[in-house]
Amino acid sequence: MKKYLYALAMLFCLLLPAATSCHTPPYYDNVKKDFPAIVMVLAGDRQGSGVIISSDGWALTSQHVVNNAKKVNVLLNNGSIYEAPVSGQDEASDLAFIKLPPNDAGYPFVTLGNSTESDELQTGGPVVVLGYPAGNDIKNLMFSTGIVCAFRTIESVDYIQSDATIYAGSSGGPMLNTRGDVIGIINSKYTNLKDSCATFATSINTAKELFARVQKGLPIGAQQFAVQPPVSIAITINNVQTSNITSSGATISWQTNIPTSGGVELGKNEFSNAYVSAGGKPTTSHSVQITGLEARTAYRFRITAADKAGKLAYSSIYDLATERAACANVGCRAPGFSLNTTDGRTISLNSYRGRKVILVFTSAGCSSCAEVMRCIQQIYGNWPREQMEVIVVIGLEKAAEVDRWIKTYEIKTPVVLDPAGDITNQYQPAKMPALYFLDGEGTIKIKKYAPLGGCGKEIDALLRLY
Numbered sequence: 001m002k003k004y005l006y007a008l009a010m011l012f013c014l015l016l017p018a019a020t021s022c023h024t025p026p027y028y029d030n031v032k033k034d035f036p037a038i039v040m041v042l043a044g045d046r047q048g049s050g051v052i053i054s055s056d057g058w059a060l061t062s063q064h065v066v067n068n069a070k071k072v073n074v075l076l077n078n079g080s081i082y083e084a085p086v087s088g089q090d091e092a093s094d095l096a097f098i099k100l101p102p103n104d105a106g107y108p109f110v111t112l113g114n115s116t117e118s119d120e121l122q123t124g125g126p127v128v129v130l131g132y133p134a135g136n137d138i139k140n141l142m143f144s145t146g147i148v149c150a151f152r153t154i155e156s157v158d159y160i161q162s163d164a165t166i167y168a169g170s171s172g173g174p175m176l177n178t179r180g181d182v183i184g185i186i187n188s189k190y191t192n193l194k195d196s197c198a199t200f201a202t203s204i205n206t207a208k209e210l211f212a213r214v215q216k217g218l219p220i221g222a223q224q225f226a227v228q229p230p231v232s233i234a235i236t237i238n239n240v241q242t243s244n245i246t247s248s249g250a251t252i253s254w255q256t257n258i259p260t261s262g263g264v265e266l267g268k269n270e271f272s273n274a275y276v277s278a279g280g281k282p283t284t285s286h287s288v289q290i291t292g293l294e295a296r297t298a299y300r301f302r303i304t305a306a307d308k309a310g311k312l313a314y315s316s317i318y319d320l321a322t323e324r325a326a327c328a329n330v331g332c333r334a335p336g337f338s339l340n341t342t343d344g345r346t347i348s349l350n351s352y353r354g355r356k357v358i359l360v361f362t363s364a365g366c367s368s369c370a371e372v373m374r375c376i377q378q379i380y381g382n383w384p385r386e387q388m389e390v391i392v393v394i395g396l397e398k399a400a401e402v403d404r405w406i407k408t409y410e411i412k413t414p415v416v417l418d419p420a421g422d423i424t425n426q427y428q429p430a431k432m433p434a435l436y437f438l439d440g441e442g443t444i445k446i447k448k449y450a451p452l453g454g455c456g457k458e459i460d461a462l463l464r465l466y
Contacts, residue, residue: 025126025128027128027178027179027180030178030179030180031128031130031143031176031178031180032180033180034110034130034176034180035077035130035141036076036078036108037052037053037107037108037109037110038050038051038077038130038132038173038174039052039059039075040074040075040138041059041061041066041072041075042072042074042075043065043067043072043073044067046065046066046067047134047135047169048062048065048066048131048169048170048173049131049132049169049171049172049173049186050098050172051110051173051174051182052107052108052109053109053110053112054107055107055109056102056103056107057084057099057100057101057102057103058097058098058099058100058211058215059074059084059099059100060095060096060097060098060172060174060185060211061095061096061098061171062095062171062185062187062188063089063090063091063093063094063095063096064094064171064188065096065171065172066086066096066098068089069086070085070086071083071086074098074100075138076107077108079138082100082101084098084100084101085098085099088210088220089220090210090220090221091221092155092156092157092221093157093206093210094185094187094202095202095207095210096172097210097214110181110182111179111180111181111182112181112182112208113177113181113182113183113204114181114183115183115184115203115204115205115206116205120177121177121183122148123148123150124147125147125148125177125178126145126146126147126148126178127145127148127160127162127164127175127176127177128143128144128164128176128178129142129143129146129162129164129165129170129174129175129176129186129199129201130143130173130174130176131166131171131172131173131174133167133168133169134169135169142167144164144165144166145164146162146163146164146199147163148160148162149162149163149197150197152200158205159187159201159203160183160200160201162197162199162201163196163198163199165199166186166199171186171187171188172185172186173185173186174186175199182204184201184202184203184204185207186199186200186201187200233257233307234313235256235257235258235260235305235307235311235313236257236313237256237303237313237314237315238254238257239253239255240252240253240318241254242318242320245320245322245323246322246323246326247293247322247323247324247325247326247333248291248292248293248322249290249293249322250293250320251287251288252264252275252287252290252301252303252320253285253287253288254286254315255284255285256286256305258284258307259282259284259307260282260306260307261277261280261283261305262286262304262305262306263275263276263277263286263303263304264277264288264290264303264304265301265304266320267299267300268297269300271300271301271302275288275289275290282308290320293322295323295324295325296321296322296323296325299319299320299321300317300318300319301317301318302314302315328426328427328428328436328444328447329444329447330444330445330446330447331443331444332443332444333442333443334349334359334438334442334443334444335423335427336348336349336350337349337416337418339393339417339418340416340417341414341415342399342402342403342415342417347391347414347416349442350442352391353441353442354440355386355388355389355440356387356388356437356463356466357388357437357438357442358376358379358388358390358391358435358436358437358438358459358463359391359427360372360373360376360390360391360392360413360433361393361394361424361432361433361434361436362392362393362394362433362434363394363395363397363432364394364397364401364402365401366432366433368450369433369450371450372433373392373409373411373433376390376392376413377411377412379459379460379463380412380413381412382460390414391415392415392416393415393416393418393423393424393427394418395417395419395420395421395423395424396418396419396420396421396424397417398419399417429449431449431450432450433449433450434447434448435447435449437462439466445466446462
């Protein structure tokens with residue numbers, strides 16, 4: 001086989017202009033390993049070339065070679081011949097895919113390279129074309145070299161243009177880089193060009209994209225873009241949840257079984273306000289932040305969902321009641337906060353919903369507060385934690401000072417730091433210590449200042465009032 005190729009290469013050298021080198025190129029051995037994977041394709045009276053691109057027998061050729069045939073004959077380099085189906089054809093890129101029958105030993109195949117212009121593949125760089133000229137037998141594989149003239153995109157198809165010589169029958173054969181990787185498939189669409197750069201190869205990157213579809217049994221070419229009748233899938237709306245409810249808003253989230261656009265329709269007596277999910281983009285996980293609501297007001301809402309075809313679906317109708325407005329007076333919802341303890345834990349007031357809470361605003365430097373704290377500790381030990389909690393808030397003091405105060409008075413209740421005094425200012429205690437008794441909904445029921453009568457007995461009595 002090698003002597004045939006070498007003789008042909010020498011013949012080429014004699015016929016090419018004197019400026020062309022007549023020596024075997026230094027990358028010949030890299031290209032030679034691909035010879036067994038080059039095939040001849042016969043479709044009726046048409047002959048072309050092709051290349052095997054996987055060990056399980058996928059072969060790539062030009063679409064105009066198979067010319068819409070359902071089956072073709074494929075001749076391998078070793079003389080074997082197979083009848084094989086054409087599994088995909090794309091006229092625009094002039095590419096077609098053939099599936100050879102199963103072979104326990106596997107088939108020789110090439111490596112698919114990268115046809116994007118780069119340092120390794122650029123204008124002026126060398127390329128090789130392999131193929132079987134028409135009328136020759138399987139022993140006469142043609143080897144032709146050239147350089148890249150340009151990278152072209154014509155009618156949305158990417159090509160590599162070169163001055164490598166091709167002959168009738170070479171269509172469908174591979175264009176290789178110097179490593180022997182396939183970078184294109186010879187295309188005959190532009191063979192009527194008369195200049196010296198008349199060889200066009202369809203980008204192997206385009207072929208790889210189409211191959212990924214063919215392997216999955218998906219159509220390519222005109223069939224790929226044929227209008228398919230829409231498949232109707234019923235939209236389901238589920239897992240509707242409300243969270244972060246305040247006096248002026250809430251978060252509403254839900255999920256749909258397919259990507260949909262839509263949102264929330266909300267109002268008191270009718271759905272007068274609409275809130276769009278995900279900026280109107282289709283998704284399956286939705287969340288909407290509702291704002292501008294009135295405090296302590298009952299609302300109703302429903303979810304709307306639309307698929308890509310515009311089909312609408314609606315959820316059931318849900319109730320949403322906003323909180324009381326937050327303030328530090330009796331009857332108001334207590335202002336929420338998330339503050340840190342001296343050991344770095346975060347305590348959030350909202351996490352204690354469902355339990356009675358005593359908020360104690362005091363100071364580590366308040367010596368007269370010691371008796372109140374002793375009473376608080378007594379009550380803290382008597383009430384079950386699942387029913388009542390005590391949170392001590394100390395503002396405008398350093399953690400080290402507060403930590404010493406906790407150890408000195410053996411404070412067992414949670415103590416949180418309000419270093420800037422922001423939360424203390426919201427509650428505006430008239431003096432220290434100040435006690436705010438909250439019910440399970442976070443409403444301030446009682447506000448009390450020291451001194452306390454009967455120590456823990458008064459606190460205990462106050463807790464039993466609500």
